[in-house]
Amino acid sequence: MSQLDKVDAQIVDSLQADGRLSNAKLSERLEMSEATCWRRHKRLEELGVIEGYQATLNRRQLGGNVLAFVQITCTQHSEAATAEFERIIQASSRVLSCHNTTGEADFLLQVIARDLDDYSRFVEKVLRQLPGVSSIRSNISLREMKATSHLPVGELLGLSGS
Structure with missing residues (x-):
């Protein structure tokens, strides 16, 4: 998606790591105004890059052995x-x-x-x-060595260092 830049990748990476991150904290982390951060975040949702938010659950703690x-x-x-x-x-x-x-x-x-x-x-x-x-x-599966839904956004977009 050529319409996404390094800042978009940083927003998405931050939200993948913590979907409960407030706009204030996110804008502080990325050193941008809250209004700009909010607009970019909403744009990513509208583009369908961000499809939703969910908690990551431990399947074994819930009986999914x-x-x-x-x-x-x-x-x-x-x-x-x-x-x-x-x-x-x-x-x-x-x-x-x-x-x-x-x-x-x-x-x-x-x-x-x-x-x-x-x-x-x-x-x-x-x-x-x-x-x-x-x-x-x-x-x-006998042993789960890695399980993630965290996408390597910077790599997928061809952006280095994100």
Whole structure:
């Protein structure tokens, strides 16, 4: 996005690190007026660069002890089957992310569950009921070494030093 500059990247980086940062603190941190900071912040929201704000939760503290990466291969690729697949996946709160991918599998899902029994029930009641599914391959995370949604804004924008 050529319409974003180094200051925009600094605003986004600061808000990624602390989404509760007040405009006053943000403007102080970036050494700009509150009005200018507020206008830039609102512009980033209007452009869709900032989609929303949320708390980062510890899944294990909330009982999400199983994290599975699930590869799904489908035999049906019709518009209707794909739409139904997407509707079911969108409606499932257990599916944290779903990607249509290249390679052997058609979809890669990230699924959370309380334990292996809970995950097994999810596979039986949801994944095996998806239209056109021919294969479900699960990889259970044994140890999470890195998990973030923090984007390297400066690198993505081609800006050095941000």
